Amino acid sequence: MRRLLAQNLLIPAVLLLAPAASAQDLTTTIADALSHSPSLAQAQSEEAVAKARFDAARAERNPQGLVQGQIGYGRIDNGGFFGIGPKNVTPLAVQVGAEMPLFTGGRLAAAQDQARDGVELATLGMADARSRIMVGAVAAYAEVLTARQIEARFRHLTGELAEVERQACLRFKAGEIPASERAAATARRAEGEAGLANAEGRRVSAEAQYRRLTGHDASELAPLPALPEVPATLDEAMDAAHHANPTLAQAEKSIDIAKAGKRAAKADAMPTLGAFAEASHTRDQFFPDYRADAVSVGIRGRWVLWSGGRNAAKRDEADAHLDASEARAREARDQLDSAIISAWTGLKTAHRMVSASAARSAATAEALRSTQLEAKVGAKPTLAVLDAEREAIAAQAAEIEAQGQRLIAAWQLNALAGRLNP
Numbered sequence: 001m002r003r004l005l006a007q008n009l010l011i012p013a014v015l016l017l018a019p020a021a022s023a024q025d026l027t028t029t030i031a032d033a034l035s036h037s038p039s040l041a042q043a044q045s046e047e048a049v050a051k052a053r054f055d056a057a058r059a060e061r062n063p064q065g066l067v068q069g070q071i072g073y074g075r076i077d078n079g080g081f082f083g084i085g086p087k088n089v090t091p092l093a094v095q096v097g098a099e100m101p102l103f104t105g106g107r108l109a110a111a112q113d114q115a116r117d118g119v120e121l122a123t124l125g126m127a128d129a130r131s132r133i134m135v136g137a138v139a140a141y142a143e144v145l146t147a148r149q150i151e152a153r154f155r156h157l158t159g160e161l162a163e164v165e166r167q168a169c170l171r172f173k174a175g176e177i178p179a180s181e182r183a184a185a186t187a188r189r190a191e192g193e194a195g196l197a198n199a200e201g202r203r204v205s206a207e208a209q210y211r212r213l214t215g216h217d218a219s220e221l222a223p224l225p226a227l228p229e230v231p232a233t234l235d236e237a238m239d240a241a242h243h244a245n246p247t248l249a250q251a252e253k254s255i256d257i258a259k260a261g262k263r264a265a266k267a268d269a270m271p272t273l274g275a276f277a278e279a280s281h282t283r284d285q286f287f288p289d290y291r292a293d294a295v296s297v298g299i300r301g302r303w304v305l306w307s308g309g310r311n312a313a314k315r316d317e318a319d320a321h322l323d324a325s326e327a328r329a330r331e332a333r334d335q336l337d338s339a340i341i342s343a344w345t346g347l348k349t350a351h352r353m354v355s356a357s358a359a360r361s362a363a364t365a366e367a368l369r370s371t372q373l374e375a376k377v378g379a380k381p382t383l384a385v386l387d388a389e390r391e392a393i394a395a396q397a398a399e400i401e402a403q404g405q406r407l408i409a410a411w412q413l414n415a416l417a418g419r420l421n422p
Contacts, residue, residue: 025222026141029214033137035216040133043126050115050122057115060108063100069093076288089284097278104298105270106263113260121253128246131415133213138411140210142404144218147203150397154196157393161189164386181383188386195393224403227410230417234344237417241340242333244418251325251332258322265318269311271303336416343413350406357399364388364395 034040070093077086099109168185171177210218231237242248276299282292304311371388374380414420 010315012186023220023222024218026138026225029141029210029221030137032214032216033133033140034130036213037129037133040126040129043122043129046406047119047122047126050119054112054115054119057108057112058298060111061101063098065096065098067094067096069095075250076284078216078287084287087288089288091285092283093280093285094282095280096279097276099273099274099300101274103271103273104267105272106267107270107272110260110264110267111317114257114264117253117257117260121250121257124148124246124250124253128250131246131418132261134420135408135415137213140206140213140406141221142224142407143206144203144210145221147199147206147225149400151196151203152391152395153201154192154199157389158189158192158196160389161185161386165189171397181381184383185386188383188390191390219234227407230347230410230413230415232421234341236345237413238337238340240417241336245336246418247414248329248332248336248385251329254323254325255329258325262315262318265311265314268314269304269307271301273299273301276300340413340416343409343416347406347409347413350402350409353402354399354406357395357402361392361395361399364392370390413420 070091072091074089074091075086076089078084165182165185165188167180168177172179173183207218231240275297277295277297279295280293282290282294283292285292293295368385368391371380371385375385411420
């Protein structure tokens with residue numbers, strides 16, 4: 001039985017990851033997460049809203065036509081003035097007009113700039129949401145694979161420990177071993193069951209997270225793919241992040257929006273001019289059988305010479321918004337620099353952890369073989385074999401987990417550097 005366990009423990013982890021022919025790969029998982037994500041759908045809706053606002057801002061430059069009118073029934077009594085007595089009337093008024101802005105002091109240009117920057121901001125927000133979802137999908141995929149493999153190893157170990165405990169009880173009854181060795185076997189079996197319970201809980205949580213992200217249960221999953229290409233140096237990663245990180249780009253775009261808002265606040269103090277054309281038809285408005293038709297064209301202007309401090313307050317508010325936006329952009333850059341350094345260091349650490357855990361796994365597997373051979377000739381007790389088995393399982397679990405963490409770290413670095421494409 002121990003020989004079978006040793007053979008299983010010595011199988012390379014990559015072979016244990018071999019999937020069925022229909023296994024789902026990481027690319028499909030990412031696509032499922034992107035299509036299922038409510039946060040991405042929200043970001044897409046916000047982009048659509050921003051585009052509609054931009055269209056509305058551009059439309060403000062176009063001429064505007066309107067029709068208004070009213071009709072009613074009543075009675076006019078002029079008290080005999082002009083010899084006209086009381087009479088029932090049907091008052092009617094219809095007006096048709098068109099107006100086009102000629103000069104707005106910069107209001108429309110500022111509003112259009114704000115709306116255009118708003119579209120770009122929403123697009124960057126959608127890119128940021130996609131990056132987060134993709135990294136989350138990678139993490140969920142790696143965690144499901146890791147949890148399933150660790151559970152399988154603990155399940156195998158638990159079966160082995162149960163058999164060892166059974167044999168220990170039989171040997172104790174036969175007087176071959178003392179009670180302490182039997183109790184130690186029972187303790188090892190209980191420890192293995194506790195590890196299995198923990199592994200099962202981790203696997204259930206991982207599959208629940210996968211289901212939440214993709215909208216369906218995790219079926220057979222393909223092995224962890226090769227690491228994506230990442231920036232070759234820390235400086236390259238930092239430079240890429242400064243140019244392409246969507247979070248930083250959003251903060252910098254907010255500065256442009258604030259500047260446009262400042263221009264709009266200044267424009268409130270400027271006059272406005274617009275060309276208009278109007279035509280009207282009026283009946284029974286003042287006297288019975290009264291008729292009047294009018295047509296007029298011209299230029300209409302408006303200039304608020306004194307606003308009681310309103311315009312000054314708007315300019316102060318716009319200045320404060322600009323200062324706040326610039327401060328947020330500086331903070332975003334500082335946070336991004338720190339995150340890039342952490343991600344770069346984390347990836348390098350993950351590489352070392354994978355190498356170290358692989359060496360540890362190979363060493364514990366070799367130690368298990370040696371311990372089993374020594375136990376066969378009576379040089380070591382059964383408990384030593386159990387300890388070696390437990391150490392080998394722990395080493396393999398650490399190796400599996402390190403591989404998953406390394407993949408996540410690589411994707412996270414690319415996300416910060418703005419190098420993820422859906």
